[in-house]
Amino acid sequence: MSTHGKNVLIIGEKSSQVRTFCETLLPAIKTKKVGKRIYTRSGPWKGNNLTFLPLSGHITTVDTKKGYGWGETAPINIVQDPKALIIKENYEFRKIIRELATKSEELWLATDPDSEGDNIAYEAYKIAIRANPILRVNTRRVWNSSLTSVEILRAFNQLANWSVNQALAVQGRRMVDAWVGFAGTREVTIAARKVRNERGLVLSVGRVQLPTLKLIVDKDIERTEFLVQEKYNILADLLDESRKQILVSVQHDKSPFTNENDVQTILDKLKKSTLGKISSFQQKQTKIPPPRPMNTTDAIALLSRQLKLKADNALEILATLYEQGYISYPRTENRQFKSNFPHNEILTNLQSHPPYKPFFQQIKTMTQVRTNGRKQGTEDHDPIHPTGEIPSIGGKITPLHLKSWTFIARWYIGMFMEDLIQQRGTVRLAIKEEPFSQKYQSTESLGWTEAMNWRRPRETPSFSFEAGQIVQVRNIRSEAFKTKPPARWSDATLIKRLEKLKIGTKSSRPDVIKKLELRQYIVRKGNSYESTNTGKTIITVFNAIWPDLVTPKFTRQVEIRMDEVASETCSYDMMLETIRSEYLFLHQKLLSQIENLQDQLKEAFSDLGSSTYKKRKSHFSTKQRKSKTENASYPCPACNSGNLRERTNSRTGEKFFGCSRYPACSFTSSRNIYKKKG
DNA sequence: GCAAGGTC
Numbered sequence: 001m002s003t004h005g006k007n008v009l010i011i012g013e014k015s016s017q018v019r020t021f022c023e024t025l026l027p028a029i030k031t032k033k034v035g036k037r038i039y040t041r042s043g044p045w046k047g048n049n050l051t052f053l054p055l056s057g058h059i060t061t062v063d064t065k066k067g068y069g070w071g072e073t074a075p076i077n078i079v080q081d082p083k084a085l086i087i088k089e090n091y092e093f094r095k096i097i098r099e100l101a102t103k104s105e106e107l108w109l110a111t112d113p114d115s116e117g118d119n120i121a122y123e124a125y126k127i128a129i130r131a132n133p134i135l136r137v138n139t140r141r142v143w144n145s146s147l148t149s150v151e152i153l154r155a156f157n158q159l160a161n162w163s164v165n166q167a168l169a170v171q172g173r174r175m176v177d178a179w180v181g182f183a184g185t186r187e188v189t190i191a192a193r194k195v196r197n198e199r200g201l202v203l204s205v206g207r208v209q210l211p212t213l214k215l216i217v218d219k220d221i222e223r224t225e226f227l228v229q230e231k232y233n234i235l236a237d238l239l240d241e242s243r244k245q246i247l248v249s250v251q252h253d254k255s256p257f258t259n260e261n262d263v264q265t266i267l268d269k270l271k272k273s274t275l276g277k278i279s280s281f282q283q284k285q286t287k288i289p290p291p292r293p294m295n296t297t298d299a300i301a302l303l304s305r306q307l308k309l310k311a312d313n314a315l316e317i318l319a320t321l322y323e324q325g326y327i328s329y330p331r332t333e334n335r336q337f338k339s340n341f342p343h344n345e346i347l348t349n350l351q352s353h354p355p356y357k358p359f360f361q362q363i364k365t366m367t368q369v370r371t372n373g374r375k376q377g378t379e380d381h382d383p384i385h386p387t388g389e390i391p392s393i394g395g396k397i398t399p400l401h402l403k404s405w406t407f408i409a410r411w412y413i414g415m416f417m418e419d420l421i422q423q424r425g426t427v428r429l430a431i432k433e434e435p436f437s438q439k440y441q442s443t444e445s446l447g448w449t450e451a452m453n454w455r456r457p458r459e460t461p462s463f464s465f466e467a468g469q470i471v472q473v474r475n476i477r478s479e480a481f482k483t484k485p486p487a488r489w490s491d492a493t494l495i496k497r498l499e500k501l502k503i504g505t506k507s508s509r510p511d512v513i514k515k516l517e518l519r520q521y522i523v524r525k526g527n528s529y530e531s532t533n534t535g536k537t538i539i540t541v542f543n544a545i546w547p548d549l550v551t552p553k554f555t556r557q558v559e560i561r562m563d564e565v566a567s568e569t570c571s572y573d574m575m576l577e578t579i580r581s582e583y584l585f586l587h588q589k590l591l592s593q594i595e596n597l598q599d600q601l602k603e604a605f606s607d608l609g610s611s612t613y614k615k616r617k618s619h620f621s622t623k624q625r626k627s628k629t630e631n632a633s634y635p636c637p638a639c640n641s642g643n644l645r646e647r648t649n650s651r652t653g654e655k656f657f658g659c660s661r662y663p664a665c666s667f668t669s670s671r672n673i674y675k676k677k678g
Numbered sequence: 679g680c681a682a683g684g685t686c
Contacts, residue, residue, distance in 0.1 A: 014685060037686080057684030070679060078680095116684060174682070181681030189680075206681045323686085331685090508683055515681095 005048040009104035009135075010142070011055065011097075011124045013111040015039070016329070017147065018054035021110065024152045026050065035092050040100070045156075053100060053124075055111070059090040060123045062178040075186035076591065079179050079584045082577070094127050101128035107135045108159065110142035115166045115566070116505075119174075122167035146338065146382065147329075168572040169562035176558055176579045180549070181206045183587055188538070191594050195602040203538065203601075204519055207555055208504045210542060212512050213521050214550045215497060216489055217531045217539045226485035231256035232263045232478045236436060238276065238429075238463075239472040247471075248463045250429065250436040256481070263478045266434060276431040276473045281465040286441075287419040290448035291455075292373035293383030294411055295335050296506040297499045301492035302411070303404050306454055308527055311491040311510035317404045318384070326391045326405055331507045332381035335373025341382060343367055343416070349388030350413060359451045362417045369415040385412050410451040420447035422457065427465050431473055438463075488528035501552045533604035541597045546586045 012018035018041060022029050026043030034040050034053075042051040064078055065086045078084045101107070107128050109121035121141070129136045141162045144155035184205030192203045234252035239245065257263050294302070296315070303314040318330035337343070347366045350356050373383070386409045391397050421444040428437045440460045449456045465471070489497075491513065498509050513529070516522045521535030531539075539550055548554045561579065564570035590597075 055684090056686060059684095062681080064680090075680095112684090120684065170683090177681045177683085179681090183680090185680040200679085202679065204680065208682065319686085505683065507685085512682085 005044070006105040007103055008048050008050045008106040008108055009100050009128065010050055010052045010108045010110050011121060011128075012052055013055055013057065013117055013120055015054040015056075017110075017112075018052045020147045021144075021152060021156075022052055024149045025156060034096050034099075038092070038096060048106075051100060051104070052110075053096065055093065055120060055124060058120055058123060059093040060087045061090075062086075062174050063088050064182060070186060075183045075190070076584075076587050078183045078186075079580060079587055082580060085175055085178050085182075089123070089127060093124075097124055097127040098131040101131040101135060104128075104132065104135065106138045106140070108140050108142050109162060110144060110155075113143045113145050115170050115562075118164075118166040119170035121162075122164060122171070125162075125164075148342075150340075165568055166566045169565040169575075172565055172572055172575045172579075173558055173562055175576055176583070177207055179580060179583055183583075184590070187587070187590060187594070188597070191598050192601050192605075195598050196605045202519065203521075203534065204515065205538075205542070205549075207549070207558070208508065208512050209516060210539070210550045211501070211503050211552050211555070212494075212498060213516055213531065213535055214539050214543075215494065216516075216522050216529050217536050219486065219489055220531050220536070223485040223488070228485075229258065229483045230260075230480055231258055231483060232260065232480050233257075234263060234266055234476070234478050236270075236276075236431060236476040237474050239474055241472070243472050243474075248427070248438050248440075248461070250427065250438040253435040253437055257478075267476065267478060270432055270434060270476045273431050273476065274473055276429045276436065276471050278465045278467055278469040278471060279428045279430055279435075280467050281425065281427045283423065283425040283464075285444065286422045286424050288422065288447070289371050289419050290369075290415045290417060291411070291452070292371045293335050293337055293369060293385070293415060294408070295333050295373075295376075295383055296331055297333075297495055297509075298335075299330065299384050299408065300495055300510065302407055304491040304495075304527075306407060307400065307403060309491070310514070310524070311495050312514045314404075314491070315507070315510045317401055320396050321391070321401060321405055321408075324391065324396060325387055326389055326397075327387060327408055328383075328385050329381045330384055332383065333376040333506050334381060334383050336375040337369055337372060337383055337385075339368070343369070346386060346388040347413070347416065349390075350386065350409060353390050356409070356413060356451070359413050359417060362447065362450065363413075364418075366416060370417075371415065384408060407454075410453070414448035414451040417448035417451060418445065420449050420457070421445040423462065425462060425464070427463065429465075429471065431476070488525075488530060490528045494529065503552050503555060534601070537597075537600045537604040541593065541600060545589050545593055549586075 010018075010021075012021065022041045022043065025045050026041070029041050029043050032040050032042070038054070040051050040053050042049060044050070062085055064084055067073060068078055068081075068084050107125065109125060111117035111121040125139060129139075139162045140159040142155050143160045144152055181204070185202065188203045188205055189201065193201055233255040234257070235249050236252075237246045238248050238250060240247055252266065254262075296318075299318055300311050300314045303309055303317065304311055307314075309317070315330070318327065321327045322330050344366045347360075347363070351360050386405065391402055391405050393399055393402055422441050423444050424439065424441045426437060426439050428435065430436070440462045441457065442459055442462045443457060446456065487493075491510075494513065495509050498504055498512075499506075503509075504512050513522075516535070517524060517529075519534075520532055521538065522529045522531050524530075543550050546554075548557070558579070561570065561575045565572055565575050
């Protein structure tokens with residue numbers, strides 16, 4: 001349209017984000033299909049012609065170069081040769097970016113405002129400047145920290161300078177993860193297959209996987225080593241004046257007792273006692289404010305706990321609710337709403353939903369949450385919240401999705417409601433100088449727990465006494481109980497601990513748990529996880545070779561190096577060389593221990609026996625063999641180096657053909673074209 | 679085929 005303005009290419013991280021940018025900035029949007037399920041949007045803005053290209057997260061993968069595949073070389077050579085790792089660009093995106101870059105005079109990088117977003121921008125930037133070197137000096141960064149019109153306009157009017165340091169820091173982390181992950185996994189897998197000849201058997205090693213596995217192994221060790229103890233409480237009943245009704249049962253202050261003789265001594269002493277003297281009775285009102293806004297970890301923990309879901313299923317449900325427009329972007333670490341967040345609109349919509357109407361009698365202000373949380377890092381997304389639209393069952397929304405949404409909506413509404421008010425009381429008394437006491441709590445006003453009904457406190461019967469009062473005492477007795485070992489990890493507790501330890505990220509944590517299960521390092525029993533002998537063996541062996549890798553310490557060290565690269569106190573090449581040589585030394589150590597590892601794995605596998613483990617594995621491998629022979633004969637027409645494989649669209653369930661080199665090559669074709677004849 | 683991290 002405007003022939004005087006510049007053509008600007010803008011790279012976004014995902015299509016939902018680009019859509020919002022365009023709706024805010026452009027008076028008229030032209031959408032163009034540029035690839036399979038890839039659309040650009042363009043239009044005029046401030047005299048320039050903007051073209052937005054949404055990516056789908058990363059567009060490169062780290063891989064091994066030719067001759068360094070599985071079985072082609074010893075795993076240690078992946079680390080020994082500093083050039084063994086290569087970066088593969090997604091074929092389709094590369095083609096699109098090249099074409100768009102040659103037609104552009106400026107490049108604006110508008111991926112998420114975090115270091116991973118910088119790295120994703122860098123992937124596109126590299127392709128673009130190769131195709132059009134002029135862009136190198138005409139690249140700007142759009143640092144947009146929230147998808148509200150005000151903030152989008154601010155970000156696009158105040159373009160930031162583009163610096164590659166943060167992107168390189170992340171790139172370094174990606175290389176390190178590949179060295180450790182590829183070389184470690186292959187070495188351990190080779191060792192495992194020597195003692196258990198089985199196709200498809202993979203034992204993986206990773207910077208995030210091992211510390212996560214260690215948490216589970218440690219808990220199991222703690223539980224096995226736990227000594228069950230018999231302990232005792234001493235109790236007595238306080239009766240009313242008529243001595244007919246029990247007012248409350250009180251407990252000896254030294255409970256629980258570990259020594260049975262001590263218990264007997266006190267019981268003997270109090271044998272004939274029928275009276276006690278109240279030493280104090282205190283009552284107070286306690287106000288508990290609503291919880292803070294929820295991030296991904298909170299939402300996954302909530303849904304997995306309330307609906308008995310696995311963490312990855314919970315995240316999937318959140319993603320679907322987001323795609324269907326019922327909740328905000330579900331991958332966020334942020335627990336803080338901005339002061340100008342438009343809560344009013346959302347609440348007004350929710351208020352029209354009859355079941356939620358009564359909650360609004362308890363809401364005084366619809367503009368601020370009552371307890372705001374903390375903002376983490378340079379997060380762009382708001383805490384998870386409902387959009388105000390009420391979902392109904394149908395299409396992708398199942399009753400489970402609806403149920404999940406109600407938890408999120410009720411949490412959100414709860415944050416604006418009044419405090420939970422409790423009455424708490426404590427009575428203290430002496431029976432022949434022996435101190436007894438008891439507490440109660442009763443609800444005066446449900447407050448926000450009216451909406452968040454799963455957080456309603458336990459009620460205990462209330463009582464009232466006066467200091468100095470003499471009371472009737474009966475049934476002085478002891479009660480024995482057994483101590484319990486610490487609880488196993490559930491999806492909810494595990495994911496919260498991982499967040500606390502800063503292991504993994506908001507979106508990768510559920511996948512890591514799933515992967516450990518797939519590797520049969522852990523099994524899910526009921527709603528909690530238990531480590532297998534294989535899992536325990538892996539931790540034992542790596543703990544002896546490289547203890548830092550099985551604790552969060554290695555992740556910390558990598559983070560420190562990343563910060564150095566980002567702040568230019570260390571170069572990217574230096575970071576890679578340092579960590580590569582460190583890992584090389586440790587991989588040699590692993591090799592020296594390989595026979596020991598084999599022996600230990602042999603034992604671990606023999607314990608597993610023949611039952612479910614073998615059956616499931618063998619079924620898996622025949623299935624794999626079948627699909628391989630069926631599809632191996634068709635070379636990919638796009639890249640010519642991969643083969644077409646039958647795939648299933650996880651969303652629609654439709655079968656299609658895709659290149660075996662995906663994501664490096666993203667060629668796909670519908671099934672009928674390549675189907676065998678006859 | 680392997681990791682971890684994005685997103686679909």
